[in-house]
Amino acid sequence: MKEKCVIRVALAGNPNTGKTTVFNALTGARQKTGNYAGVTVEKREGKRSYGGVEFTICDLPGTYSLTAYSLDEVIARDFILEEKPDVIIDVLDATNIERNLYLFLQLQELGIPMVGALNIVDQAEAMGIKIDSRKLSTLLGVPLTRTVGTKGIGTDELLDAVIAASQKLIPPDRHIFYGSELESEIEQLTREISTDREFSAKYAPRWLAIKLLEKDANAQEKLIGCRNRELIEKKASASIRAIETHFGRDAEIVVSEQRYAYVHGIIAESVMRSSGNFSATSEWIDRILMNRILGLPLFLLTMWCIFQVTFKFGRYATNLLNIAFAFVTTLVSAAIPAGIIHSLLIDGIIGGLSGVLSFVPQIAILFLCISFLEDTGYMARAAFIMDKFLHLFGLHGQSFMPLMLGFGCSVPAIMASRTLKNPRDRIITILVTPFMTCGAKLVVLVFLAGIFFGKNEGTYVMIIYLIGVVLAFLSSLLLSKTVLRGELTPFVMELPPYRLPTARGIAWHVVDKTGRYLKKAGTVLLAASILIWAMVSFPKLPYEAAGINGHSRTQDELAYSVAGRLGKAIEPFVKPLGFDWKIGISAVTGFAAKEAVVSTLGVLYKVGSEEDQKTTSLKAALLADKTFNPLVAFVLMLFTLIVPPCIAALSIIRAEIGWKWLGFAVIYMLSLAWVLCFATYQVGRLAGWGI
Amino acid sequence: MVIVIINETVDLQVRHEEIMETIVSLDMLKKGERFRINRVTHVREIGKKLADMGFTKGVEGLVVRFALLHDPIEIRILGYNVTIRRAEAAGINVEKISAVLPAVVTQKGKR
Numbered sequence: 001m002k003e004k005c006v007i008r009v010a011l012a013g014n015p016n017t018g019k020t021t022v023f024n025a026l027t028g029a030r031q032k033t034g035n036y037a038g039v040t041v042e043k044r045e046g047k048r049s050y051g052g053v054e055f056t057i058c059d060l061p062g063t064y065s066l067t068a069y070s071l072d073e074v075i076a077r078d079f080i081l082e083e084k085p086d087v088i089i090d091v092l093d094a095t096n097i098e099r100n101l102y103l104f105l106q107l108q109e110l111g112i113p114m115v116g117a118l119n120i121v122d123q124a125e126a127m128g129i130k131i132d133s134r135k136l137s138t139l140l141g142v143p144l145t146r147t148v149g150t151k152g153i154g155t156d157e158l159l160d161a162v163i164a165a166s167q168k169l170i171p172p173d174r175h176i177f178y179g180s181e182l183e184s185e186i187e188q189l190t191r192e193i194s195t196d197r198e199f200s201a202k203y204a205p206r207w208l209a210i211k212l213l214e215k216d217a218n219a220q221e222k223l224i225g226c227r228n229r230e231l232i233e234k235k236a237s238a239s240i241r242a243i244e245t246h247f248g249r250d251a252e253i254v255v256s257e258q259r260y261a262y263v264h265g266i267i268a269e270s271v272m273r274s275s276g277n278f279s280a281t282s283e284w285i286d287r288i289l290m291n292r293i294l295g296l297p298l299f300l301l302t303m304w305c306i307f308q309v310t311f312k313f314g315r316y317a318t319n320l321l322n323i324a325f326a327f328v329t330t331l332v333s334a335a336i337p338a339g340i341i342h343s344l345l346i347d348g349i350i351g352g353l354s355g356v357l358s359f360v361p362q363i364a365i366l367f368l369c370i371s372f373l374e375d376t377g378y379m380a381r382a383a384f385i386m387d388k389f390l391h392l393f394g395l396h397g398q399s400f401m402p403l404m405l406g407f408g409c410s411v412p413a414i415m416a417s418r419t420l421k422n423p424r425d426r427i428i429t430i431l432v433t434p435f436m437t438c439g440a441k442l443v444v445l446v447f448l449a450g451i452f453f454g455k456n457e458g459t460y461v462m463i464i465y466l467i468g469v470v471l472a473f474l475s476s477l478l479l480s481k482t483v484l485r486g487e488l489t490p491f492v493m494e495l496p497p498y499r500l501p502t503a504r505g506i507a508w509h510v511v512d513k514t515g516r517y518l519k520k521a522g523t524v525l526l527a528a529s530i531l532i533w534a535m536v537s538f539p540k541l542p543y544e545a546a547g548i549n550g551h552s553r554t555q556d557e558l559a560y561s562v563a564g565r566l567g568k569a570i571e572p573f574v575k576p577l578g579f580d581w582k583i584g585i586s587a588v589t590g591f592a593a594k595e596a597v598v599s600t601l602g603v604l605y606k607v608g609s610e611e612d613q614k615t616t617s618l619k620a621a622l623l624a625d626k627t628f629n630p631l632v633a634f635v636l637m638l639f640t641l642i643v644p645p646c647i648a649a650l651s652i653i654r655a656e657i658g659w660k661w662l663g664f665a666v667i668y669m670l671s672l673a674w675v676l677c678f679a680t681y682q683v684g685r686l687a688g689w690g691i
Numbered sequence: 692m693v694i695v696i697i698n699e700t701v702d703l704q705v706r707h708e709e710i711m712e713t714i715v716s717l718d719m720l721k722k723g724e725r726f727r728i729n730r731v732t733h734v735r736e737i738g739k740k741l742a743d744m745g746f747t748k749g750v751e752g753l754v755v756r757f758a759l760l761h762d763p764i765e766i767r768i769l770g771y772n773v774t775i776r777r778a779e780a781a782g783i784n785v786e787k788i789s790a791v792l793p794a795v796v797t798q799k800g801k802r
Contacts, residue, residue, distance in 0.1 A: 064743050064744060065739075065740075065743035067739055067740075067743065069736045069739060069740065095770070095771075096769070096770055096771045097770075098745060098769040098770070099744065099745055099769055099771065102743070102745070129770075214739075249730070250734050250738060252734070252735075252738065252739050252742075253731060253734075253738055253739070253742050253747075256739065256742035256743060256747060257742060257747040257748055260742075260745060260747045260750070261747075286756075290756060290765070292756070292757065292758070292759055293759075295758070295759065296759055380774075383774075384758055384763055384765065384774045385758055385759070387758065387762075387763050387774075387776070388758055388759065388760045388762045388763070389760075391776070397763075488737065488778075489736065489737075490736060490737045490740040490741070490775075490776075490779060491763060491774065491775065491776045491779065492737075492740045492741055492744050492773060492774070492775050492779065493773065493774050494744075494771060494772070494773050495765060495771075495772040495773065495774060496771075496772075497772075
């Protein structure tokens, strides 16, 4: 018998089966996370030494099936096909055994030795579901161990079973019987595929045959590598026709039905149920939380609480961070003489770092809340409550959370869109989230409205908020009908019974999400803030040329810098919107952070340098300026709302959906901003609004 | 629930025979009504997803509740709860059953 020192294990299973708790129980703290190649689906790997063997365990995405329709399912099966792990552990939820066995049988077809972990047996027994695991194990032809992942029970037995399974060189030739009509077609196809030895060594022929009968697009692609591809394709279409005539149904559906029929047969022999086996606690909670009338207000209340906690508490933590950074700044100021290095360190690096870190408290608190709601099972309910309304605009029930968080800050909001499983829904949600007026944009809006609209400032800020919401919904409708059109995706979603989350699971989520933000967006954000610092600081105006013509030094220096020149260069483009080059510069610096629009205007119109006088004097300066009038101020508010968000948000968009969609977002928002502002300004000017 | 069983066990057999004939789409059912799936008419992604989640011929289920505007619908099948949109339910043909049975498949419905 061959002795292996390393066993590679793939951990598979349905979502909500406690798969992650089993993974944690197996690997302890020895985990790392990454992405599957080319996609943003999270990949968790862990290690474990046991019985003189080193295990590497890969936690596959939780799936219900292994079709080509869902990204998670393709990733799970491709991992098994390409990486060929030594053993697959399938975590089976004992409270929900039928649907779990349905996946099990499909995994078994991939031709890798398997071990079943019958999880949550304690709850199943409390619910009156008795599983004869010895009988079930014989029927399935694989070893089964009973586990309770949350308590770490059964992990040693599970690893023993994995070692035993890995030592059997030939996987047990056990598979389901699909009924004589299907089996004869499967057999013929399998024989045809097997003639190409090299190809059939890579992909289990029987699995591929079944997938071809299921019209699986991904399996058809794989067939390109096969020598007698044309023959197989012809045979497959003939088989599909034969099956569809015989059963009078779509071949894809027939395969699923036969598989479930087989599962029902196994269940009938190995599972005993007393009636009413459903979690009574969940039932009661849902009577209140999912009540037709109460459900919505309770959901909105929950969201409001999360919003308050995230941004209120987040602000305290951010303030503490700022105090720490101010302290570091004074230290640096004292140590290094004024000059370029001083300015780079303080305005570029420390400024950038504090910008990066200021999001950390919000992200940590937010993901504490989100993973709590997700792990309890409430998120799926929230999607149920909100879906009808959001679906009208091409969004998904779960888009609500990111959109609402967008009112606080786009960075955590965009990260929150991870709860959306379908890539299309996720992309749309991310693209429209920046239209929700964030806290930093609010600073600009309040500043401008306060100066130009006096008593009505609240009304005008509200108008901008509403325009943002309308733009978000109309944009998603537009995107879902054009660029992101596609077949309607199913909203078939499990509502798992409520479960108490484990502290460990939540802590892991928080640390992982925050780490991801720092690694993926933080680095880009830091680089960008140094770049913007350089744009504002260089080239340096000769000392004697600054501060003449009644301008202040900083004013002249800013105008002379790259940012200032850029502002002047874009003046022709912003002129039709009623803006001049000063507003152009503000728009450029606004990319660093939206609040920078105010401070840049402050520099450009600087009259006095005293902090407390600044607003009043700036107000007087803006009111005195001929370019500015209430109409221009309103257009600038609108412009601030629609233009691409700050660098932080842009870098998180890139981290989540890539450069291509980031480019699309920037172009879309810039053109939308220009067109709407142009229309508003020109119409307003003709109508004589606010002039 | 228990009272219902006592009332209805007597004519259970008769009822079953009658109702076998009336096939309706799942979205026509009311809250609390039970059904047995006859056929899923959706194809491709939606059809396959429904089949994967257990919406197959002969499986029994229960309409648990509706969202505010009667859409989506919460269904219990195979001992778990799942939500589907009204449009998806419209493509699932079912027969109503009045017997209070646990939502598991019966041998009768199997092929």
